[in-house]
Amino acid sequence: KAGVTQTPRYLIKTRGQQVTLSCxxxxxxxxVSWYQQTPGQGLQFLFEYFSETQRxxxxxxxxxxxxxxxxxxxEMNVSTLELGDSALYLCASRPGTGVDNYGYxxxxxxxxxxx
Amino acid sequence: SQQGEEDPQALSIQEGENATMNCSYxxxxxxxxxxxQNSGRGLVHxxxxxxxxxxxHSGRLRVTLDTSKKSSSLLITASRAADTASxxxxxxxxxxxxxxxxxxxxxxxxx
Numbered sequence: 001k002a003g004v005t006q007t008p009r010y011l012i013k014t015r016g017q018q019v020t021l022s023c024x025x026x027x028x029x030x031x032v033s034w035y036q037q038t039p040g041q042g043l044q045f046l047f048e049y050f051s052e053t054q055r056x057x058x059x060x061x062x063x064x065x066x067x068x069x070x071x072x073x074x075e076m077n078v079s080t081l082e083l084g085d086s087a088l089y090l091c092a093s094r095p096g097t098g099v100d101n102y103g104y105x106x107x108x109x110x111x112x113x114x115x
Numbered sequence: 116s117q118q119g120e121e122d123p124q125a126l127s128i129q130e131g132e133n134a135t136m137n138c139s140y141x142x143x144x145x146x147x148x149x150x151x152q153n154s155g156r157g158l159v160h161x162x163x164x165x166x167x168x169x170x171x172h173s174g175r176l177r178v179t180l181d182t183s184k185k186s187s188s189l190l191i192t193a194s195r196a197a198d199t200a201s202x203x204x205x206x207x208x209x210x211x212x213x214x215x216x217x218x219x220x221x222x223x224x225x226x
Contacts, residue, residue: 004157033214037155043203043216056212088155103148103160104205104214111155 025093
């Protein structure tokens with residue numbers, strides 16, 4: 001079955017703009033989570049969605065937001081981009097939520113560069 | 116820092132040797148997982164160990180968990196050049212919905 005699909009793969013935006021990233025989970029997976037990876041901060045958790053509801057949120061400013069649709073696809077939005085938002089953004093999906101002891105399946109990521 | 120700490124930061128070994136990397140964390144966990152990342156791409160799930168397990172094997176991988184010391188180790192036996200990658204431990208807590216990442220170990224396996 002198809003893996004987790006993230007689009008676009010690469011993106012260059014200008015400071016002050018906003019950006020929307022997309023993630024399509026594995027078919028049947030209802031939990032989608034987002035992560036930011038930078039050389040300085042490493043991998044950090046952004047938020048997790050399950051059945052269109054945000055279940056958990058990391059320590060990021062309100063400029064970072066997301067949503068999940070009824071087909072479990074998820075989007076992440078960053079408004080008023082800053083240079084420090086340049087990063088690899090990863091999403092991951094898994095079958096459900098709670099302690100279901102499943103590993104996460106990650107997409108290949110979207111590399112965002114803010115200039 | 117919310118991150119788990121991994122040790123060593125970088126490891127270079129010869130093909131055929133074993134590689135061991137360690138992860139320490141601070142919170143109680145639901146489970147702990149190990150992932151591999153090649154060249155800044157997506158993470159690939161390797162193995163999961165539950166909080167009530169002490170050791171688990173999968174192919175050439177062996178992971179241990181010591182909840183009293185809040186630490187885990189990943190052993191890759193008979194390493195191959197294709198094992199060259201970054202390895203991350205992921206601490207799962209908060210009822211399974213909160214992920215905390217380790218700082219990563221960069222493994223280089225030379226021919």
